[in-house]
Amino acid sequence: MRKKIEIKGICANPGYAEGPAHVIHDVKDISKLLKTPNNSILVCPFTTPLFAVILRRVKGIVTDLGGLTSHAAIVARELGIPCVVGTEKATKIIPDKAKVIINNEKVIVEIL
Numbered sequence: 001m002r003k004k005i006e007i008k009g010i011c012a013n014p015g016y017a018e019g020p021a022h023v024i025h026d027v028k029d030i031s032k033l034l035k036t037p038n039n040s041i042l043v044c045p046f047t048t049p050l051f052a053v054i055l056r057r058v059k060g061i062v063t064d065l066g067g068l069t070s071h072a073a074i075v076a077r078e079l080g081i082p083c084v085v086g087t088e089k090a091t092k093i094i095p096d097k098a099k100v101i102i103n104n105e106k107v108i109v110e111i112l
Helices: 027-034 049-055 071-079
Strands: 003-008 010-013 015-021 040-044 059-061 082-084 100-104 107-111
Touching: 010 071, 015 059, 027 049, 040 049, 040 100, 049 059, 049 071, 059 071, 059 100, 071 082
Parallel strands: 015 040, 040 059, 059 082
Antiparallel strands: 003 107, 010 082, 015 100, 100 107
16 A cells, blocks of 8 residues: 655755655765665755765755755756755655655655
C-alpha cells in the first residue's frame, strides 16, 4: 500500500522532478550520493559549497532550512533544477530511497 505525504516549503526554483530520495544529514555522507545514479533528489538540512561535487548529479533539492537567497536556492537556479527550501522537517519525514516528487512549492513523498 502506498502512503503519500505532502511537505510544503519555499519554492526556490520552480519545476518538476521525481526520483529516489537520498537523505544526507551531514556533509561527511556526501560520498554515498556519488555512488548513485544521476536521477536522485537530494534531501538535506542545508547545502554549502562542500556539496558542489554532488549538486550537478541531482535532479532536485529539498532542504529543511533556507530561503530564496540560501546556497541551495542559488545553486538550483544556476543549474536549472527544481528546489524547495525551508520545509523545516524534510529530513525527519522522508525516508532514504522513497520516491519524491518536487512540484514547485510542494514536495510529495510516496512511501511504498
